[in-house]
Amino acid sequence: MKKIFTIAFILLAGFATKSHAQGFKLGLGLEGALPLGNMKSAYNFGAGLTFRGAFSIDESSAVTVTTGAIAFLPKDLSNLGIDSKAQLNIPVKAGFKYNVGGPVYLIGEAGATIIRSYYSDANGDLQSVGSTHFTYAPGLGVNLGGFDASLRYEGYEGQSFMGLRLGFNF
Known part of the structure; x- marks a missing residue:
């Protein structure tokens, strides 16, 4: 897990060394997530923080x-004898934006997600x-300046x- 996160950080840092004139942007985003399908039966919602580099x-x-x-964050599953605490997702994705x-x-985007479930x-x-x-x-997005x-x-x-x-680009 540490190796994948380190590789992603190095890639983002490598992109950041390119000049702004060449079109590099680094963004910080607040994430909200609504589970679907099988995931919906165990989790209510998700929230987090992501970094996105775009060249x-x-x-x-x-x-x-x-x-x-x-x-x-999990639903109350105590009636099933399950004491789930949380699931942490760490995505490492590369993609194309048009x-x-x-x-x-x-x-x-495509890549890998490292999943850690706590109970x-x-x-x-x-x-x-x-x-x-x-x-x-x-996905689909809107970019309004930063x-x-x-x-x-x-x-x-x-x-x-x-x-x-919801992000802000530097």
Whole structure:
């Protein structure tokens, strides 16, 4: 997990060394997530923070790299004998962003999501289980100067959610 996060950080830092004139932007975004499908039965919602680097190819397209963390808060499953605490998702995605006109853009990203699920065992001790899965995330957004808002569907290994990202580009 640390290796993937380190690689993502190095990629973002590498993009940041390019001059602003070449079209590099780094963004910080607040994330909101609404679980869908199988994920909806265990989690109410998610929230987090992501970083997105975008390197312009031309006036209408850019290559993106996104990472961060999104925590999902569980529903009360005590009636099923499950004491789930939370699920933490750390996405590491690369993608392509295309401006379709005006401030509106389409974005598609793919990569890996590191998932860590926390729960209490029979003794009440906090335990966790982790996994890494291929992730895909098509979306639609609006870029208004330094402000960026996007809506996306994100899916991996039988789980999915609708994500809303409100960001600011530097």
